[in-house]
Amino acid sequence: MGSSETATKTVNVILLGPPGAGKGTQARILMDNHGLVQLSTGDLLRGAVAAGTDAGKAAKAVMESGGLVSDDIVIAIVNDRLDEPDTKAGVIFDGFPRTVAQAGALDKLLADKGMSLDSVISMEVDDNAMVERISGRYTCGNCGEGYHDTYKQPAKAGVCDSCGSTEFKRRADDNAETVAERLKAYHAETAPLIDYYNGTGKLASVDAMADITDVSQSMSRALGKG
Numbered sequence: 001m002g003s004s005e006t007a008t009k010t011v012n013v014i015l016l017g018p019p020g021a022g023k024g025t026q027a028r029i030l031m032d033n034h035g036l037v038q039l040s041t042g043d044l045l046r047g048a049v050a051a052g053t054d055a056g057k058a059a060k061a062v063m064e065s066g067g068l069v070s071d072d073i074v075i076a077i078v079n080d081r082l083d084e085p086d087t088k089a090g091v092i093f094d095g096f097p098r099t100v101a102q103a104g105a106l107d108k109l110l111a112d113k114g115m116s117l118d119s120v121i122s123m124e125v126d127d128n129a130m131v132e133r134i135s136g137r138y139t140c141g142n143c144g145e146g147y148h149d150t151y152k153q154p155a156k157a158g159v160c161d162s163c164g165s166t167e168f169k170r171r172a173d174d175n176a177e178t179v180a181e182r183l184k185a186y187h188a189e190t191a192p193l194i195d196y197y198n199g200t201g202k203l204a205s206v207d208a209m210a211d212i213t214d215v216s217q218s219m220s221r222a223l224g225k226g
Contacts, residue, residue: 010088011036011118012090012116013091013117013119013121014093014096014119014120015123016123016193016197018183018186019134019182019183020130021208022212022215023095025146026212036091037086038091039093041074041096045069045074071099071102074096074102075105075109097193103193103197117200117202120202120203120204121203121204121206121219121223122203124206130179131179131180133148135176136149136151140163141167143162143163147168204222
């Protein structure tokens, strides 16, 4: 039992990358292979609102008024989630932090909890290729497994590999014009995080345009698990 605990090192990692880079797909692989827990900002917000926590109530009030949820509220929700026992093996921050200010707040939060950030993986992509990649993607309407018209179709046409559902959906904003705007927003707002984390010595870059398996292997190596 002791040797198993020694062999299993807690790893906390941030995935950085623009829309369509494959963060969701790779997070799922890291979860399956290494027992990490994915912390997606959107899911955390919805969960906190549904649970009626103090932070969730604050977020609900802001969202219902049409405002943007503040960094303080997001950090409070992340704080609550990190206190849950399933995060002890390690977490994947997906979609957070988005700005350098949020990164600083996360550093302080982790330090206050006696935790550390082990790695920040930047998923490098070709912006032009993102249009084809994003416009062709769709998900299972039941379990959320991701697919693509060109790169990843179900083994059996029209049937989800993971849960067997025949219901699929596409995001309405997965079109060329919207993708271009989202990429622009990413580079303006989130890409500076690459410089921020590069200064900490924890940044690793992977070629996110490679085959899904190759990308996941590169990520495992970056985490010291490959």
